Amino acid sequence: MNVRSRHDAIVRTLRRNGTSTVDALADEVGASRRTVLRDISALRDEGYVIHSDVGRGGGLQLDTQSLQTRAKLSVPEVFALLISVAAMRAAGNLPFSELADAGLAKIEKALPSDKVKDLRAFIECLHIGQLSPQQDLSDIGKMDTDLLPAFETAFLARQFIRFDYWDAKGRKTLRKVEPQAMLILPPLWYLVGWDPARDDFRHYRMDRISNPEAVPDTSFRRRHVPFEDDVCPYSELPP
Amino acid sequence: MNVRSRHDAIVRTLRRNGTSTVDALADEVGASRRTVLRDISALRDEGYVIHSDVGRGGGLQLDTQSLQTRAKLSVPEVFALLISVAAMRAAGNLPFSELADAGLAKIEKALPSDKVKDLRAFIECLHIGQLSPQQDLSDIGKMDTDLLPAFETAFLARQFIRFDYWDAKGRKTLRKVEPQAMLILPPLWYLVGWDPARDDFRHYRMDRISNPEAVPDTSFRRRHVPFEDDVCPYSELPP
DNA sequence: TTAAAGGTGACAGATTTTGGCACCATTTAG
DNA sequence: CTAAATGGTGCCAAAATCTGTCACCTTTAA
Numbered sequence: 238m239n240v241r242s243r244h245d246a247i248v249r250t251l252r253r254n255g256t257s258t259v260d261a262l263a264d265e266v267g268a269s270r271r272t273v274l275r276d277i278s279a280l281r282d283e284g285y286v287i288h289s290d291v292g293r294g295g296g297l298q299l300d301t302q303s304l305q306t307r308a309k310l311s312v313p314e315v316f317a318l319l320i321s322v323a324a325m326r327a328a329g330n331l332p333f334s335e336l337a338d339a340g341l342a343k344i345e346k347a348l349p350s351d352k353v354k355d356l357r358a359f360i361e362c363l364h365i366g367q368l369s370p371q372q373d374l375s376d377i378g379k380m381d382t383d384l385l386p387a388f389e390t391a392f393l394a395r396q397f398i399r400f401d402y403w404d405a406k407g408r409k410t411l412r413k414v415e416p417q418a419m420l421i422l423p424p425l426w427y428l429v430g431w432d433p434a435r436d437d438f439r440h441y442r443m444d445r446i447s448n449p450e451a452v453p454d455t456s457f458r459r460r461h462v463p464f465e466d467d468v469c470p471y472s473e474l475p476p
Numbered sequence: 477m478n479v480r481s482r483h484d485a486i487v488r489t490l491r492r493n494g495t496s497t498v499d500a501l502a503d504e505v506g507a508s509r510r511t512v513l514r515d516i517s518a519l520r521d522e523g524y525v526i527h528s529d530v531g532r533g534g535g536l537q538l539d540t541q542s543l544q545t546r547a548k549l550s551v552p553e554v555f556a557l558l559i560s561v562a563a564m565r566a567a568g569n570l571p572f573s574e575l576a577d578a579g580l581a582k583i584e585k586a587l588p589s590d591k592v593k594d595l596r597a598f599i600e601c602l603h604i605g606q607l608s609p610q611q612d613l614s615d616i617g618k619m620d621t622d623l624l625p626a627f628e629t630a631f632l633a634r635q636f637i638r639f640d641y642w643d644a645k646g647r648k649t650l651r652k653v654e655p656q657a658m659l660i661l662p663p664l665w666y667l668v669g670w671d672p673a674r675d676d677f678r679h680y681r682m683d684r685i686s687n688p689e690a691v692p693d694t695s696f697r698r699r700h701v702p703f704e705d706d707v708c709p710y711s712e713l714p715p
Numbered sequence: 716t717t718a719a720a721g722g723t724g725a726c727a728g729a730t731t732t733t734g735g736c737a738c739c740a741t742t743t744a745g
Numbered sequence: 746c747t748a749a750a751t752g753g754t755g756c757c758a759a760a761a762t763c764t765g766t767c768a769c770c771t772t773t774a775a
Contacts, residue, residue: 240732249588252588252590252591258750258751258752259751259752259753260750260751268733268734269733269734269735270734270735271733271734271735271736271754272732272733272734274752274753274754275732275733277752277753278753283548284548284550289751289752289753290742290751290752291740291741291742291750291751291752291753292740292741292742292743292750292751292752293741293742293743293744293749293750293751294742294743294744294750294751295741295742295743295750295751295752296751296752297752301551302550302551302552302625303550303551304550304551304587304588304591305548305549305550306548306549306550306551306554306583306586306587307546307547307548307586308546308547308549308579308582308583308585308586309522309523309544309545309546309582310544310545310547310579310582310583311523311541311542311543311544311545311579312540312541312542312543312545313541313575314575314576314578314579314582315545315579316575317575317576317578317579318557318560318561318576318579318580320576321557321560321561321576322557322560336552336553336555336556337553337556337557337559337560339553339556340547340549340550340553340554340556340557341557343547343548343549343553344545344547344549346547347545347546347547348543348545349487349488349491349543352491352543385541386541479763497719497720497721498720498721498722499720507764507765508764508765508766509765509766510723510764510765510766510767511763511764511765513721513722513723514763514764516721517722528720528721528722529720529721529772529773530719530720530721530722530771530772530773531719531720531721531771531772531773531774532718532719532720532772532773532774532775533719533720533773533774533775534719534720534721534772534773534774535720535721536721
């Protein structure tokens with residue numbers, strides 16, 4: 238019996254029984270009274286709130302609201318959560334969004350600090366708006382999460398991005414643009430890029446992009462994307 | 477040097493240097509070659525993807541997209557994240573919402589299963605709509621997250637909820653209602669309750685509720701709340 | 716062929732964890 | 746009041762685990 242799994246067993250037992258004595262716990266997890274007491278102390282250090290009543294009829298009691306959970310997340314998952322909360326916040330602060338932020342802050346604290354900075358910088362490139370409901374959105378494709386690495390690299394290292402694009406008429410073309418921003422108009426998601434060949438901004442629906450690849454190019458410039466606050470000048474975007 | 481901190485040091489070094497040899501790592505973290513190899517093996521077991529090139533010029537390389545983070549979250553924080561993602565999904569599926577769900581699934585897997593069921597059941601009571609923008613929302617108060625425990629208890633144990641309520645005219649009254657649903661009209665958040673004294677549904681702005689308390693009462697009935705799909709019959713709600 | 720790299724197994728020594736014990740403080744039953 | 750039940754602490758030896766050393770293997774590039 239591992240120390241970690243013994244801790245888990247203790248928490249589980251406390252949750253199940255509501256209240257329990259040290260000796261009963263020791264019996265349950267197959268460890269000595271002394272060890273269980275040390276475990277309780279360790280769990281308290283970890284943030285669990287465990288009440289104890291001393292004396293006859295007393296025992297230990299786990300504060301159910303204080304339950305901790307230990308999750309192991311990958312960077313793309315953290316990224317997705319960050320976007321979710323950022324999008325929700327942009328849509329109008331919900332109650333609990335502070336609490337969600339607190340949770341995310343803990344997750345971020347567990348990431349290497351440079352990775353956090355990268356993610357935040359990427360999220361700075363997001364613009365979230367409201368799509369007018371009369372648009373025809375019958376053909377929304379699923380966005381492939383495999384796109385993420387190339388986009389992250391291109392945005393953060395200020396590289397060009399090259400990809401295949403199927404336009405609204407079903408024609409496939411090869412594009413190479415400076416990634417300037419990401420525009421979210423739920424449920425659509427656009428890349429806003431500066432196309433040097435056309436000397437203008439172009440927007441690309443993410444679900445029509447495939448095989449993206451970050452391409453180093455010294456001519457990259459960060460440009461001022463013509464978003465004004467929450468007003469999106471792209472409101473006449475073809476779906 | 478702890479095992480845990482040595483693992484962290486190894487991951488940090490691999491991230492910083494991009495690629496590194498076992499001997500260099502051993503030197504860096506002040507441990508033997510053998511120990512570092514054991515640590516690498518342990519990290520791989522934990523889910524880190526570490527590529528290795530054998531032979532002259534080879535070395536270890538951490539797959540940057542596979543970076544894991546170990547976060548410790550409390551139940552209310554998990555709850556807030558669940559609501560965020562649920563709300564975002566209701567607002568129109570964003571790309572990455574699947575990824576966010578995958579992350580949340582991992583978090584939930586780390587929770588006791590009954591707690592997960594409770595949280596899901598609570599979230600079932602949420603109705604998320606769109607607030608028409610012409611409403612006057614100048615006086616939105618902050619919702620206190622301390623309200624959560626009482627609401628969770630009342631909803632899940634089917635108990636009445638008693639609270640102080642300040643209405644739009646600033647009058648304070650004591651209410652006791654059957655909690656039937658939660659209505660989210662960003663950025664507002666309502667409790668939809670059946671008030672037995674008035675024999676009708678009433679809605680209460682959450683930021684005007686204080687001192688909520690769950691009260692067991694055998695007369696509680698689950699009622700059909702007159703929401704129709706996404707159409708909210710409460711659209712004439714006074715803010 | 717040789718040197719540089721990752722990887723494995725075995726074993727003794729170093730370190731940490733565990734169990735047992737004595738003991739203390741508090742509370743409730745009788 | 747007294748006794749029993751409970752949480753809690755300090756100490757130390759035994760048990761378990763971790764670590765370093767060493768020998769050796771495989772693969773790869775010069």
